[in-house]
Amino acid sequence: MTQAPRKIAFIGAGNMTQSIVGGMVSNGYPGHAIHVSNPSAAKLEQLQARWQVQTSHDNAEVANVAEVIVLAVKPQLMAEVCQDLQARVPHLQDKTIVTIAAGIRLEKYADYLGDSARVVRVMPNTPSLVGQGMSGLLANAHVSSADRDFITSIFQQVGDTMWLTDEDQLDIFTAIAGSGPAYFFEFMAGLQQAAVTLGFDAAEARRMVEQTALGAATMAIDSELELSELRQQVTSKGGSTAKAIEVYQQSQLEQISAEAVLAAVRRNQEMAKLF
Ligand SMILES: NC(=O)c1ccc[n+]([C@@H]2O[C@H](COP(=O)([O-])OP(=O)(O)OC[C@H]3O[C@@H](n4cnc5c(N)ncnc54)[C@H](OP(=O)(O)O)[C@@H]3O)[C@@H](O)[C@H]2O)c1
Incomplete structure (x- = not known):
């Protein structure tokens, strides 16, 4: 039964x-x-x-x-x-x-x-x-x-x-997964704006960015490779992607992400004290 x-x-x-x-x-x-x-x-x-x-x-x-x-x-x-x-x-x-x-x-x-x-x-x-x-x-x-x-x-x-x-882990989880969609939207909006600045209309630019984000996320989910390896696979030495990645690395994107997440974790800890 x-x-x-x-x-x-x-x-x-x-x-x-x-x-x-x-x-x-x-x-x-x-x-x-x-x-x-x-x-x-x-x-x-x-x-x-x-x-x-x-x-x-x-x-x-x-x-x-x-x-x-x-x-x-x-x-x-x-x-x-x-x-x-x-x-x-x-x-x-x-x-x-x-x-x-x-x-x-x-x-x-x-x-x-x-x-x-x-x-x-x-x-x-x-x-x-x-x-x-x-x-x-x-x-x-x-x-x-x-x-x-x-x-x-x-x-x-x-x-x-x-x-x-524990609650500490939940604060970190919230800073990554809870707030994360906003980080991705911010990054996507930046790419959209770059395409618009270079002559695309906003709708075309958005479509390119959206489908690329979806494709990258789907590849990451489907693959056993580390994210850094997936990144390397689309970065031929001396190619155009490598030039763009060089700019991101010079701007210390990884460090910026670490600081952003830490700021969100701290804010989650502060807000928990309000209740
Ligand atoms: N949306 C998200 O993505 C998300 C993500 C993470 C966490 N959350 C959390 O999930 C909770 C709900 O979010 P939501 O986006 O579904 O909010 P929401 O759309 O504003 O829904 C809240 C509902 O609660 C009803 N409500 C108000 N007073 C009530 C009462 N005394 N008893 C029973 N129901 C009452 C409201 O009814 P009326 O409209 O009739 O006043 C409304 O339908 C929130 O605590 C939010 O922080 C949401």
């Missing part, structure tokens, strides 16, 4: 919930096992119509029926949302809480939900919205390995997942 699907509740029906729920149902997870709550109606109606999920305006109602609760509200609302669940959901300690809010450390959820709460912190990034995310996951000591596997399977619906060992 096949096991019944685990009931999962999403608190907040914003962009991230829409992507994850869409990924889950389109990959076979039954909509009727997914419960979503949100204050306003339009997003719930859309989710209900598209994926046949169950919806409510009451967070406690959806949390009550679920074994796993995904908190997908803005960080500044998290304390209030958790305290309301803590007050109105019996047996909350027996449920697994997944939070995707940036900047709030696991220990804070012990304040919000009690010391024995089972909490997993997940840091998805924006490409999760198009199914190409990179999510970092961190669990507290109360989370079982079966729950870890289930939560991995949820976030695999919107990209790749990586389990981390």
Whole structure:
């Protein structure tokens, strides 16, 4: 006999919930096992119509029926949302809480939900919205390995997942994968501008850059070679690529990346103190 699907509740029906729920149902997870709550109606109606999920305006109602609760509200609302669940959901300690809010450390959820709460912190990034995310996951000591596997399977619906060992690692992960799309967009915009300066129109320049970025990322994913080796393979000695790489190296691109990531890590550490 096949096991019944685990009931999962999403608190907040914003962009991230829409992507994850869409990924889950389109990959076979039954909509009727997914419960979503949100204050306003339009997003719930859309989710209900598209994926046949169950919806409510009451967070406690959806949390009550679920074994796993995904908190997908803005960080500044998290304390209030958790305290309301803590007050109105019996047996909350027996449920697994997944939070995707940036900047709030696991220990804070012990304040919000009690010391024995089972909490997993997940840091998805924006490409999760198009199914190409990179999510970092961190669990507290109360989370079982079966729950870890289930939560991995949820976030695999919107990209790749990586389990981390502590908050320090999560701060670094956030500086690379969370902020990373912005670094790539910045670099891509620079290349687009260079092509425009040399006579291409903006749309043509963008197409060249986008497809080249996608191609390079796909080659990196498909290859066992180190990234530096892949770079060398497209850099013949004395050729034009070598000239461009020489300019990047003179400008110490690697050093600049190290400094940029460190600045983001420090900022993540500072922001964690705000909650
Ligand atoms: N988007 C990303 O790429 C990304 C990446 C990493 C982490 N995150 C984190 O993921 C969380 C959700 O992000 P998002 O992009 O999905 O945000 P979003 O689109 O703004 O969605 C937040 C949702 O929460 C709802 N909400 C507000 N108050 C609520 C309450 N008291 N109870 C239940 N729901 C409530 C809002 O409803 P109304 O619109 O009706 O007010 C809205 O639908 C945030 O903490 C964010 O930091 C997002």
